[in-house]
Amino acid sequence: MTSQIQPSDQDLWAAIAAGDEIAFGRLFDRYARAVYNHAFRLTGSWTLAEDVTQSTFLVAWRRRGEAGLVDGLALPWLLVVATNTTRTEWRSARRWLAALRRLPPEREADVDPASDVAARLDDERQMTKILAVVRRLPRAEREAVALCLWSGVPYGEAATVLGISEGAVRSRVSRARARLARMVTDNKEDAR
Template sequence: MTQTGPTDQDLWTAVAAGDEAAFGTLFDRHSRAVYNHAFRLCGSWSVAEDITQATFLAAWRKRGTVQLALDTALPWLLVVAGNCARTEWRSARRLRALLGRLPAEHDPDPADDVAGRLDDERSMGTVLAAVRRLPRAEREAVALCLWSGVGYPEAAAALGITEVAVRSRVSRARARLSTLLGATLTEEQR
């Protein structure tokens, strides 16, 4: 391929002096080749774009210290692209390893949470309506023993009655709730 205009060596000498236009010309001349090389190294067009950008950023940063051994900058740019691809691969490997060490938990879908809350509210409304129909003494026993998990001896002390009376109130409340709700409450529902 016949090259018109300044050689890469001439452009690189101007780039080393800080000539941004000369660097733009080198970019225009070689970015496609660097991009294709990067794609062949990583197999991803978007990662190839990142590697191409990193390659030319490294070239700009090293403009004052790198001397081209040939009349073309392309071989050096391809080596830099290879180094950038390896750096990208190592970073991705470390990220995958880090993610592999994280617990497999994921954030629940907020819609599931909202739907669950609505179902819970609906169910609780039905249960509360039934509990409100119980005598006050039985409501207190249900609230302490079934809902809050207070033991029978502690509930008896809190209510100022015997443990047998608390057990009796809970038993009567379960029987009435079963009738009112149309089903026997399981341990999980208590």
């Protein structure tokens, strides 16, 4: 039985930069789930997370010659691309919703949702509540939370991607945790 050594992200990226589609497929297989979960945490929507994941890897392929790996890893760069793609999606969604509001309302069709649809909706409702609280954080703290807490990117790699020191990332995460704790406590007290 032979064990197969997995190529490093740097090796894969060198092949991808040369146009190797198989290497790109391996990188996709390696990180698609992490990017998808990151996108869900940013959007609160499984469907939008799928779109963001697809767009992220499309950007990765198009920018394969200019991508910046962090300590030889592609994931931090992919997560930043996903974050930027999410921002673009939100801007597009706001414009689309504004256009829809100008249309007359339609009649609702009879729908028989399946159990997985109900579970997805519950996930989205829960994530919407979480996002409502997290969006109240300053942008710098939101980015640190999304990268380090939600997606598990180490502080050092997040610092490199964000272009700040590791201490600044740790500080942002710490401040975000403290603010979130206060916000949750305040919301519980308001609910009483």
